[in-house]
Amino acid sequence: MADPTASEALSRLAHRFRAALGERAVISDPVELATYSCDGLTHYTATPGLVVLPETTEQVQEVVRGCAELGVPYVARGSGTGLSGGALPRADGVLVVTTRMRRIIEIDIPNQRAVVEPGVINLEVTRAAAPHGFYYAPDPSSQQVCSIGGNVAENSGGAHCLKYGFTVHHVLGLEIVTPDGEVVWLGGKTPDSPGYDLAGVFVGSEGTLGIVTKIVVRLLRAPQVVRTLLAGFRSTDEAGGAVSAIIGAGVVPAAIEMMDALAIEAAEASVHCDYPRGAGAVLIVELDGPSADVAQQFAEVERHCREHGAFEVRVAADDVERAEIWKGRKSAFAAVGRISPDYLVQDGVIPRTALPEVLRDIAELSARSGVRVANVFHAGDGNLHPLVLFDESVPGQGERAEEVSGAILDLCIRHGGSITGEHGVGVDKAKFMPRMFTSEDLDTMQLVRCAFDPAGICNPGKVFPTPRLCGEVPGKRKGVHPLVEAGRAELF
C-alpha cells in the first residue's frame, strides 16, 4: 500500500463503510487484516487494505458503490477454502467477506428449490432440506466449511459430479451486485429465463463478474439407496481397466474414485483406513438410486472389478461401513502431510480413457525428477489430483516440485484435457491459460468481463494472465499497451 492515493481512498472508504454498515462490519486494524491474507492456497499472501463484512444485499451494494466511485479494486470471499487463490486479497483494495450473510431464506419443497445467501455453508443446505427427504447435490470435499457463494464463484464439484454435475447444474438464479453497483437477478426459480444465460456464465467466473448476494439452488430427492464398494487392485492399470468396463457397460455411478499406492500409504499412516493390504490401487465405486436398479448395476460393477483383477472387494453393509470406506479417500490430501513435509495439490483433467497412459507418464516424470507423486482422483470424469511431495527445507526441492506440477498440467493439455477440473484458475494458474486457450479465446472471454466490469475493479488479476483493457480493439497485442505505458492502467 505504498501508493498514497490508494491508502487515502481506503481510509475514505473505511470511514464511509463504518457510517453505513456499522463499526463491527469494518476491519482496518493491521493485525486483524493479516488474518485475511490468503485463502486455502496459502503460498500466495497479500494483506487486504480493508475488510468489510456486510450482512445484506444493500450493504454489499453500498460497498461496491463506494469502491466503484473511487476506483478501488475489491475481492469477494466466503469461507476462504478456495485452492487457486481466487479470493486472494489486494493490498490496495477491499476484501468483501460474506460470512455474515448466512441465512437460508427459503426451503421450497413443492418447487424443489432453496434460496440462500452466499455465506451459507454448503452442507447446511442439505441439512435444511433433509427432513423433507431432499438434498443439495454438489458436495465438494470441503462441504462442511465451504460457502455456497464460493461454490458459485468456482463452479465447485466434488466426488459425485460424474452423475450429478457441478454447481452450475444446480443453480437456477443469482441475485448479484454488478461492479457498477446495481442489484440484478440473473435467472430465477424457473429454468429457461428469457435472455442470455448470464447466471450460467457467472457461475465459475471466479468472482470477476460481480458479487453474488442470493442464490436459488435446485434440491434433489434423496436417493432410495446408496451402495458403496471398495476394490483393491495390484496396479492402477488394472483399476483403470475396471473403470472403463463399468462405464462401457452403460452404468453411471454416482462416484468412482481411485487412489494409488502412495496415496493409500499416506491415508493409512493418517487415519488407519485399513484398505486392502498390498493394493497398488483402490477404487471406491458408489451407486445410488432406486433399490432394484442399483442392486442389478451394483452386481455388474462388482463383476467388472473382479474380472479386471480386483483381489479384494468390500461392500459397505451400512452407513457406518460406507463412511469407513470414504474415510481414507476424504482424508487423503491432509494425510499426505504424514509422509511428506510439504506438498502441492494439482488439479488437472484428462479424457478418462487416457488415464493409464497419463498415469504412466506421471510415474516416469516422477522417476526422472526424483519428486514423489501420489495420485488421488475422480476416475469417472478424469479429474486428477496428483499430490506432488517435497521438502521445502531441502534447497531446490520446492522448485522441482513446481516444475513437475506444471509438467503434469502440460500432460493434461496434451491429452485434450483441462488445467483445472474444480479448483479454478485463480492467481495460481493464470499463467497456464495461454497453454490451453489461444489469445483469441481469452480475448473473447474478456468481452464478457468488459460487459460486466468495464472498469476492471472486480477481483482483478485472477483467471486471465493479461487482461485486455475494455474498449481495446480485440486481436493480437503488439508491444506494451499505450495506457500501460502512460501509467494509466496496469496489466496484472
Added chain:
Amino acid sequence: MAVLAGLAAICGAGNAREAGPHDAVAGVTPKYVAAPGCTEEVAAVLRLAADQALTVVPRGTGTKLAWGAPPRSVDLVLDTTRLARVVEHAAGDLVVVVEAGTRLDTLQETLAAHGQRLALDPPSGGTVGGTVAANAAGPLRLLYGTARDLLIGVTVVRADGVVARAGGKVVKNVAGYDLGKLFTGSYGTLGVITQAVFRLHPLPAARAYVTRTVADAAEASRLVQAVLRSQLVPAALELDLPRPGGPATLVVLLEGAPAGVPARAETLVALLGGDARAGEEAPPWWGRHPFGPDDITLKIAYPIADLEAVMTALAGAGGLEPTLRGSVGTGVLHAGLPGDADPAAVARLLGTLRQALRPWGSAILLQAPPAVAVDRWGDVPALALMRRVKTQFDPAHRLSPGRFVGGI
C-alpha cells in the same frame, strides 16, 4: 454482385447464391445465402459481412427459424448445413465433437450404434447448432437438463470473424468463462456456433411409460407433486392437454436397469391410481410440439408448483382454446393456437399469463404472425447487462438484429 462473388470465392461457386422467397426469416427476405463448409470459411464469410456491413442470420435446417422476433434486417443467411460432420465420437469418454450443422437425428443414429445418446430430445429436431442457439429441449430435460447442461465445449465465430473456443473435451472443467452457457439460447445474436462438444449418456437398458388420465388442473398438479416426491427417479414427466377443459394425460417415463424399471412402473401405477397403466410404447404425442408450423406458439416457464395456476390462466383465455403440452416436472410448457387467432386476444392472453407468472415465471411468444403486435419476450431482468454483452460481442448489431430480448 461483388458480395456474391466474394461469398462464392470463400464457400465455392455452388455454395453461394442470391436468396429467394423461401429463404425468408420470419417474413424478412434476405439478399444472399452462403453455405460455408468449415469454421475457417464461416470466419471468412463473417469478415466479408463485416467489411460490407451486412446483417447476418445463421440457419440450420430452418425448423426454428420462425422463433423469436423477425429480424430488423437480414442481408445474408449463413446456412450451416454443410458443417455436418461428427468430428470425433470418443465413446469410452462419453463425449462427442460435432459440427453445428449436423442434424440431431443423424447424430443420435451415430451414437446409438455405440449404445449411447445425447440426452437431448427437442420436439423440433433440426441441427445441433439450432438446438443450442434456441436452447430447445424435450421430455428428457427433467433428468438430464438442456443443451446448457450437456454442452461442454464450443467453437464460435464472432461477428468480426474471429474464431474462439471455450470449454473443451472433458466433462469436468472450470478453466475460463463458460461461453457455451452464454451462447446457449442466444438465438444467433452473439456469434455463429460452428462446433459443439457434448457429454453423452448410455442408452438405458429398459424403459417404461406410465400413463394416467387426469380430470383437471388441480389433479394434474397433485399428481406431479406426488411423482416428484417419490423415489422413482422419473426421466421425464409430461402432460398433454389437447383441448382446454377436456381431459389431460400425464405420462411418466422411467429408465434404468431391466431388473428395476418394471418394479418402479408398478409402484408408480399404484401411486398415481385412477386409470394409470404401464406400457413400453410412448404415446403418439410424446416429444412433439402441440402446434403446427403456422400456429401461434407460446413457451411458458413457471415454478413447478404453479401448474394449476398456469393451466387455469390458460383455460380462461378469452375465447381462445390453446392446446397445451410440456414438461410439467420441470415447469416448461408449450401452448399452441391457430395462426388466425384474434391478435388482440392473443396479446391479452400473454398479458394475463405474464401477470400470473410474476415474479419468477416467463411467457414467450415463440412464433406468431406480425399482426400479433406484442413484445415477444416480455420484461427481462438484467436487460442492461445483456445489452452490454451484445454490444461487446457484436458492436455493430449485425447478427440476427432485433430477434432477441429487448430488441437485441
